[in-house]
Amino acid sequence: xxxxxxxxxxxxxASLENLSDSERNEALKGCFDYDLSKTERQDCxxxxxxxxxGYKCERIQVSGTRFSERxxxxxxxxxxxxxxxxxxLSKIQRNSKSY
Numbered sequence: 001x002x003x004x005x006x007x008x009x010x011x012x013x014a015s016l017e018n019l020s021d022s023e024r025n026e027a028l029k030g031c032f033d034y035d036l037s038k039t040e041r042q043d044c045x046x047x048x049x050x051x052x053x054g055y056k057c058e059r060i061q062v063s064g065t066r067f068s069e070r071x072x073x074x075x076x077x078x079x080x081x082x083x084x085x086x087x088x089l090s091k092i093q094r095n096s097k098s099y
Contacts, residue, residue: 024048042072054078 019027031044042057049055054075059068073081
């Protein structure tokens, strides 16, 4: 149940396509004004984040279990994580060749 995000910002900002930057910022602030669960906050941010931020949620498999976890991130964060993973793998491969 999205109590705060669904009732206040969603009703106030019914047409997402026509939001001004200041209205969108107010709606985003509303995602943090209330005591929301992690999932509710993620849903609220997903709804009001500007498209150019690239905020996206996906289910990621948790290592060692059959369970998955919902992870939300921006395009910048996903790009950084990808570059960091490639750099780390490259370092490991270089170190293993030296032995």
